Amino acid sequence: MSVISTKLRLVINNLSKINLRAKQIIRHGGYYSSEYLEDLGKVSTKFEVTKDPVDWKCVENILPRKTIPEPVKKDEYPSGWQPQADDMQSRPYYIERTRNHLIPVYLDLAQHNIRRHTIIRRVKGDIWLLEKEVTEFLQTLSNKPIRLQVNEFAGFIRINGDFVNAIKYWLKNKGY
Amino acid sequence: MLANILPKLRNTTSLCRYFSSALTTNENIEPRHLQYPSVYQKPRQIWVENLDSIDERKLGLIELHPTVFAANPRIDIIHQNVRWQQLYRYVSYAHTKLKFEVRGGGRKPWPQKGLGKARHSSIRSPLWKGGGIAHGPRSPTPHFYMLPFYTRINGLTSTLSIKFAQDDLHVVDNLELPTDEKSFLEELVKSRNWGPSVLFVDDTDIMPRNITAATDEIKHINLMPVYGLNVYSMLKYETLVITRSAIDLIESKILENLNRNDDKTFTGKYKVNQV
Numbered sequence: 001m002s003v004i005s006t007k008l009r010l011v012i013n014n015l016s017k018i019n020l021r022a023k024q025i026i027r028h029g030g031y032y033s034s035e036y037l038e039d040l041g042k043v044s045t046k047f048e049v050t051k052d053p054v055d056w057k058c059v060e061n062i063l064p065r066k067t068i069p070e071p072v073k074k075d076e077y078p079s080g081w082q083p084q085a086d087d088m089q090s091r092p093y094y095i096e097r098t099r100n101h102l103i104p105v106y107l108d109l110a111q112h113n114i115r116r117h118t119i120i121r122r123v124k125g126d127i128w129l130l131e132k133e134v135t136e137f138l139q140t141l142s143n144k145p146i147r148l149q150v151n152e153f154a155g156f157i158r159i160n161g162d163f164v165n166a167i168k169y170w171l172k173n174k175g176y
Numbered sequence: 177m178l179a180n181i182l183p184k185l186r187n188t189t190s191l192c193r194y195f196s197s198a199l200t201t202n203e204n205i206e207p208r209h210l211q212y213p214s215v216y217q218k219p220r221q222i223w224v225e226n227l228d229s230i231d232e233r234k235l236g237l238i239e240l241h242p243t244v245f246a247a248n249p250r251i252d253i254i255h256q257n258v259r260w261q262q263l264y265r266y267v268s269y270a271h272t273k274l275k276f277e278v279r280g281g282g283r284k285p286w287p288q289k290g291l292g293k294a295r296h297s298s299i300r301s302p303l304w305k306g307g308g309i310a311h312g313p314r315s316p317t318p319h320f321y322m323l324p325f326y327t328r329i330n331g332l333t334s335t336l337s338i339k340f341a342q343d344d345l346h347v348v349d350n351l352e353l354p355t356d357e358k359s360f361l362e363e364l365v366k367s368r369n370w371g372p373s374v375l376f377v378d379d380t381d382i383m384p385r386n387i388t389a390a391t392d393e394i395k396h397i398n399l400m401p402v403y404g405l406n407v408y409s410m411l412k413y414e415t416l417v418i419t420r421s422a423i424d425l426i427e428s429k430i431l432e433n434l435n436r437n438d439d440k441t442f443t444g445k446y447k448v449n450q451v
Contacts, residue, residue: 064438065437066437089215094216096215099434
């Protein structure tokens with residue numbers, strides 16, 4: 001028995017020596033099978049310090065923007081997006097664009113997606129006129145009477161049913 | 177007698193000014209440039225006043241951003257903020273003992289069968305008088321929770337707008353007082369009808385020496401830097417007096433947060449170990 005055990009020990013010792021010699025990554029290797037860190041000595045990475053504003057502009061281009069900038073005025077945009085019209089101050093009600101320059105109309109799903117509510121947010125001014133116009137428009141799309149709730153204080157309208165794209169299209173055509 | 181009346185007469189000189197809102201000095205207040213200008217709402221205007229004399233002098237008009245100072249007065253959001261400010265630091269120390277924590281009760285009081293009495297295993301059972309309490313309050317119970325980020329921001333805009341609409345918001349050029357006597361400040365607050373309690377807000381937390389010494393002894397007139405401004409304190413004090421530089425800082429901070437693009441990074445669920 002003792003002979004076998006000494007032989008085994010030898011084999012294990014040799015195997016561990018082979019492991020140490022082998023520097024390539026071992027398949028199914030883990031934390032314990034990985035090698036220790038070695039001191040690589042002095043590593044010389046060459047760099048240059050510059051305070052040139054032209055160079056800094058290149059860095060600024062890579063940095064993510066903190067806000068979405070004001071879009072450049074064009075007649076038509078490839079995505080179909082449209083900026084708000086310019087005559088907003090003279091209108092009776094106003095729907096503010098979001099920080100991403102989108103129309104704030106959202107779908108609210110609840111009760112395992114059975115309840116579908118469309119919400120028009122950020123309404124300022126005469127919200128009751130908007131309610132009247134929206135119901136007139138939606139009545140053309142639906143056979144049932146339109147049920148909606150107006151919250152003048154918080155500035156939103158909640159409509160029963162999924163009319164998000166229809167309302168977004170309608171508001172876009174009106175210039176909002 | 178005359179000596180008693182004379183200091184009070186100082187206030188009467190300004191009586192005629194109560195009814196006039198004309199510019200009383202020629203000092204130039206540089207106009208403000210509003211960032212992220214509103215398309216629909218007009219900028220609001222407010223007088224810049226002085227603090228170096230008891231008589232009020234209007235130094236000039238500045239404009240305020242309507243999204244910050246003319247927001248809807250959402251009292252529901254304000255209530256959420258006040259509730260959160262009271263609760264997040266509240267720890268309930270109400271405590272009751274469970275059955276096993278009450279002394280004794282290890283022995284069965286009487287045999288299970290044969291006595292015609294109800295079966296009981298311990299005299300400290302919750303059914304017994306002097307026994308443990310089932311589902312009672314346990315100490316300490318923290319009530320900490322985090323209000324969503326934009327509820328906190330909207331709470332600030334709502335409260336600032338309410339203060340502005342109710343004429344309880346005043347803008348001063350700086351907080352320099354001529355003396356460090358508290359009577360001067362008390363008289364000034366009284367003559368300008370600023371009510372019993374006043375909160376002075378500046379952009380830095382190192383305030384001028386005179387106003388620090390004067391407010392030190394008055395408990396209902398206090399100083400606060402911009403980074404400490406909160407809904408609860410704004411409601412607690414009758415009048416809010418903000419320096420012009422503090423107005424700039426408050427407005428830029430709120431507008432930056434309302435318009436920033438990377439809001440997804442901090443509007444998620446609050447984790448206790450987050451930075």
